[in-house]
Amino acid sequence: MSTATKSPTLLDRFLSGDRVALARIISHVENRAEGYNNVLSRIFAHRHGAYRVGLTGPPGAGKSSLVNQLALKLAADGHKVGIIAVDPSSPFTGGALLGDRVRMQSLYGVENVFIRSMATRGSSGGLAAATKDVCVVMEGFGFDIILVETVGVGQVELDVAAVCDTVTVVFVPESGDAIQAMKSGLMEIADVFCLNKSDRPGAERVRAEIESILEVRQEVRRSLKTFSGWHPPVTTTIATSGQGIPALWELIEKHRAYRESSDPAGHRRLRVRSDLVLALLELSRRRLDDELLRSAAMENAVEQIVSQKADPYTMAQHLFSQWRNGGAVT
Numbered sequence: 480m481s482t483a484t485k486s487p488t489l490l491d492r493f494l495s496g497d498r499v500a501l502a503r504i505i506s507h508v509e510n511r512a513e514g515y516n517n518v519l520s521r522i523f524a525h526r527h528g529a530y531r532v533g534l535t536g537p538p539g540a541g542k543s544s545l546v547n548q549l550a551l552k553l554a555a556d557g558h559k560v561g562i563i564a565v566d567p568s569s570p571f572t573g574g575a576l577l578g579d580r581v582r583m584q585s586l587y588g589v590e591n592v593f594i595r596s597m598a599t600r601g602s603s604g605g606l607a608a609a610t611k612d613v614c615v616v617m618e619g620f621g622f623d624i625i626l627v628e629t630v631g632v633g634q635v636e637l638d639v640a641a642v643c644d645t646v647t648v649v650f651v652p653e654s655g656d657a658i659q660a661m662k663s664g665l666m667e668i669a670d671v672f673c674l675n676k677s678d679r680p681g682a683e684r685v686r687a688e689i690e691s692i693l694e695v696r697q698e699v700r701r702s703l704k705t706f707s708g709w710h711p712p713v714t715t716t717i718a719t720s721g722q723g724i725p726a727l728w729e730l731i732e733k734h735r736a737y738r739e740s741s742d743p744a745g746h747r748r749l750r751v752r753s754d755l756v757l758a759l760l761e762l763s764r765r766r767l768d769d770e771l772l773r774s775a776a777m778e779n780a781v782e783q784i785v786s787q788k789a790d791p792y793t794m795a796q797h798l799f800s801q802w803r804n805g806g807a808v809t
Contacts, residue, residue: 490521493620498593501620505595508612511765519612522619529561529618532731533643534673535629535665540649541675544718545727546628547583552724553624554591561622562586562594563613565629565639593622608761611642611754640668641753645734647671647727650689652681666692669711670734673727677715689713709737771802 492500504522508515532549534542543564550560562583586592595617597610614625629639640646648669672693674686690713700706712730716723738746771777780798783789 509609526618529623529625531625531643533627533640533646536649540651541718542628542649546626548718548721548724550592554589558624559591559622561617561625563627564596566596608757610639645670645731647673649673649675651676652679652685671730672713674715678717
């Protein structure tokens with residue numbers, strides 16, 4: 480009598496290197512489908528310690544073209560590269576618009592490269608947690624370098640930066656007027672600066688402006704004794720031709736070496752704490768959405784505010800206090 484052979488599960492196929500299974504598990508995790516936490520828990524033990532590099536900056540800076548060139552170089556050097564491209568959401572479907580993926584067409588068919596687009600879905604809420612979880616899935620699949628490209632507007636890049644080991648902020652010569660406005664945000668999270676499209680007029684002026692801001696910031700931090708020891712370098716590239724890509728990757732590698740030589744246990748502890756906080760915030764957000772935001776009490780509160788019988792601040796405090804204390808939300 481023949482013995483029936485048990486069909487491999489989706490996770491079995493994933494662990495055996497099936498890219499279709501990889502794509503389906505990423506969708507399961509990104510969509511927060513039932514049991515996604517259990518899937519992540521099982522994959523977690525199979526991670527291979529991938530290095531995560533974030534690329535962010537204003538729209539039109541050429542981030543997708545840079546990712547394309549970096550991935551080609553890394554694949555040629557023998558790395559296995561996962562790419563997470565955070566795109567704006569379609570207002571109709573809620574999915575990623577995929578507009579920048581046309582700049583990565585040369586990567587399709589490259590054996591050691593896998594591209595996944597993620598939609599912002601209208602806000603940054605939960606994006607960092609979802610991106611972190613997709614990174615875990617890619618690590619479990621065996622990618623040793625993960626490139627994360629952000630949409631380039633708002634809080635999203637700050638959220639995604641919390642997931643990455645090295646953050647590269649990309650500017651172009653036309654970004655000069657925007658640098659001052661962004662220096663309290665993107666300028667603060669950068670480990671490496673990349674001035675792309677550096678063959679355009681004004682490139683040297685913008686590079687000098689960035690370096691001047693960095694020098695002032697470094698002196699302030701030295702005086703406050705908060706200087707970490709890493710001074711973000713500035714490099715130039717022309718992504719359409721690949722010029723400057725090896726030098727950019729060399730600076731990213733230097734930052735990686737710096738991280739790994741300066742209190743590596745401390746960096747790991749910070750990463751674990753960050754991952755745990757993101758997981759807790761995600762669970763709290765989902766519970767809040769399921770138990771409070773969809774409740775009849777929420778709708779009743781809206782009606783009271785609309786009819787001017789209450790204000791949103793008092794009602795929010797009332798609803799949250801009841802929900803937090805585990806009582807019935809009324």
